[in-house]
Amino acid sequence: MEYIAYFFIVVGLIFFLGTSIGLLRFPDFYTRMHAAGKGDTLSTVLILVGCIFAVGNQGDLNWILALKILLIINFVFIGSPTATHAMMDVGERAGAKPWNKKGENK
Amino acid sequence: MADLPIWHYDTLFLTLALLFGITALAMQNLMGAAIVFGAYSFLMCLIWTTMGAVDVAFTEAAVGAGVSTVFIFATIYNTGVSATPNSPRIAFKIFAGLIAFGTGAFLLSALPDFPDWGDPKSPVNSTIAPYYIANSITDAHVPNIVTTVLADYRGFDTLLETTVVFIACIAIYSILRIDNAKSKVTEPDIITSPPAYDPTDSLIIRQASRIMVPFMQLFALYVIAHGHYSPGGGFQGGVILGASIILLSISFDLKHVLQQWTEKKIMILTALGVLIYAMVGLACILMDGVYLDYAALDSVLPGDEAYARSHGILLVEIGVGITVMFSMIGIYINLASNGRFDRGL
Amino acid sequence: MNSFITIAGVTLIGLMLLVLIRVIKGPTVIDRLVAVNVIGTKSIVLLLFSGILFGQLDMFVDIALGYGLLNFIVSIAASRYYQHRKSLEQKGKTS
Numbered sequence: 010m011e012y013i014a015y016f017f018i019v020v021g022l023i024f025f026l027g028t029s030i031g032l033l034r035f036p037d038f039y040t041r042m043h044a045a046g047k048g049d050t051l052s053t054v055l056i057l058v059g060c061i062f063a064v065g066n067q068g069d070l071n072w073i074l075a076l077k078i079l080l081i082i083n084f085v086f087i088g089s090p091t092a093t094h095a096m097m098d099v100g101e102r103a104g105a106k107p108w109n110k111k112g113e114n115k
Numbered sequence: 116m117a118d119l120p121i122w123h124y125d126t127l128f129l130t131l132a133l134l135f136g137i138t139a140l141a142m143q144n145l146m147g148a149a150i151v152f153g154a155y156s157f158l159m160c161l162i163w164t165t166m167g168a169v170d171v172a173f174t175e176a177a178v179g180a181g182v183s184t185v186f187i188f189a190t191i192y193n194t195g196v197s198a199t200p201n202s203p204r205i206a207f208k209i210f211a212g213l214i215a216f217g218t219g220a221f222l223l224s225a226l227p228d229f230p231d232w233g234d235p236k237s238p239v240n241s242t243i244a245p246y247y248i249a250n251s252i253t254d255a256h257v258p259n260i261v262t263t264v265l266a267d268y269r270g271f272d273t274l275l276e277t278t279v280v281f282i283a284c285i286a287i288y289s290i291l292r293i294d295n296a297k298s299k300v301t302e303p304d305i306i307t308s309p310p311a312y313d314p315t316d317s318l319i320i321r322q323a324s325r326i327m328v329p330f331m332q333l334f335a336l337y338v339i340a341h342g343h344y345s346p347g348g349g350f351q352g353g354v355i356l357g358a359s360i361i362l363l364s365i366s367f368d369l370k371h372v373l374q375q376w377t378e379k380k381i382m383i384l385t386a387l388g389v390l391i392y393a394m395v396g397l398a399c400i401l402m403d404g405v406y407l408d409y410a411a412l413d414s415v416l417p418g419d420e421a422y423a424r425s426h427g428i429l430l431v432e433i434g435v436g437i438t439v440m441f442s443m444i445g446i447y448i449n450l451a452s453n454g455r456f457d458r459g460l
Numbered sequence: 461m462n463s464f465i466t467i468a469g470v471t472l473i474g475l476m477l478l479v480l481i482r483v484i485k486g487p488t489v490i491d492r493l494v495a496v497n498v499i500g501t502k503s504i505v506l507l508l509f510s511g512i513l514f515g516q517l518d519m520f521v522d523i524a525l526g527y528g529l530l531n532f533i534v535s536i537a538a539s540r541y542y543q544h545r546k547s548l549e550q551k552g553k554t555s
Contacts, residue, residue, distance in 0.1 A: 032482050033478060064517050085501060088327065088532035092497055095319075096497075160527070164507060172523055180530060191541070192541050365540050
């Protein structure tokens with residue numbers, strides 16, 4: 010049971026590495042939102058699934074604890090993409106222009 | 116627990132908190148500073164978690180990183196103030212710096228007098244804390260010692276703290292509330308211009324709020340009732356309940372929330388919580404006890420004397436939760452609608 | 461298991477320092493808001509890691525659940541402010 014937990018946490022951390030590097034290096038507001046919204050939610054869900062298996066290893070896991078961590082996964086999965094949508098809407102109304110390779114619309 | 120690898124986390128959290136604090140102070144945009152202060156608040160929550168103080172961490176997460184940041188947004192929305200960088204003369208800056216550093220050094224000079232971290236011979240840990248730890252379960256059948264200390268052994272303090280929250284709500288009402296028909300105040304254009312955004316545009320945010328608000332309220336009721344066994348209690352549950360109504364008012368229109376929670380209901384229910392707390396104490400006097408001595412209610416509540424204290428703590432926490440919930444809602448509506456109760460953030 | 465969770469937690473905080481660079485550098489306010497949202501979601505995970513290290517996860521799950529619900533409100537409130545104000549700079553009276 011431990012090794013499943015290790016696997017999920019390591020995969021979640023790899024996705025979060027991708028998210029943070031993407032948040033730093035992408036040239037445009039919209040692409041940075043892609044990195045933040047998708048990568049952040051997915052890495053959080055994977056690490057929390059790993060935490061469910063990690064707790065099962067420590068003895069006295071009752072099913073209520075696993076159910077609560079599933080509830081956290083549920084609310085992060087609903088709430089974080091909605092917040093990303095709201096912020097993207099704001100950026101588009103404020104007039105941020107997409108990045109162009111020739112550097113015309115910066 | 117002495118070999119916990121917690122010091123790794125502590126130094127890293129402290130570094131992050133310092134960086135966030137410096138960033139928030141150096142920012143010129145007021146909204147940006149408010150957002151970074153919200154992030155600073157939940158780093159403080161994490162620092163308190165690594166110290167083992169979970170009740171305080173829960174309160175900081177609920178209040179600092181949730182509700183109070185929204186209060187600051189509502190204030191900035193209605194005042195339209197921007198921070199212009201005007202730099203004073205260099206002598207003034209040196210004088211201010213000397214005063215700040217002098218006060219800081221004076222306070223830090225008291226640091227070697229503190230007892231060591233977790234010292235069992237410090238004055239708190241050797242006189243009063245062992246009594247609470249040893250007797251909390253036998254006196255009141257409550258495993259969460261923090262709840263027993265707050266609501267039973269130090270019940271007067273919690274009564275007055277609840278009254279302070281109530282007074283804060285009344286103070287904001289008395290400063291901001293304006294009757295629409297009778298006032299002739301001219302407000303700046305930034306407030307009187309019609310809202311630029313139609314709230315019925317955002318279907319996704321409305322649907323997500325519809326899913327999340329019932330669960331938030333159910334979870335908050337669980338936190339109030341389960342405060343005997345897990346971190347929680349009346350204050351944290353009340354803040355989460357207030358935050359759920361604030362979420363409804365942000366994602367829908369403020370008018371829809373005001374149709375359900377009218378101003379009269381909010382004002383009566385804010386006072387009701389403090390009344391419940393005070394009445395429990397008065398009932399203890401009527402049953403031949405001291406004020407707020409729940410063991411005197413033994414004949415009315417089920418169970419023996421220890422269980423009577425446990426039920427007394429639950430009644431008092433319900434009172435605290437009700438007052439805090441409606442204080443948060445009242446403060447938010449006043450701040451967001453600038454006292455007019457018609458349209459808000 | 462405990463040492464693995466410690467290393468994972470320290471790695472997570474190190475990656476959060478990278479996101480902090482975006483908070484400092486971000487040219488508009490919305491970039492800072494996005495980065496603070498990412499930091500908030502990851503602090504839920506850090507709370508659970510602290511819980512596993514203390515050995516009492518059932519205490520910390522309640523705090524993590526409460527914070528996961530409240531993290532959403534700040535982002536929605538900030539974006540609602542900007543939807544009303546329609547531009548990202550500050551206007552209005554100064555002082």
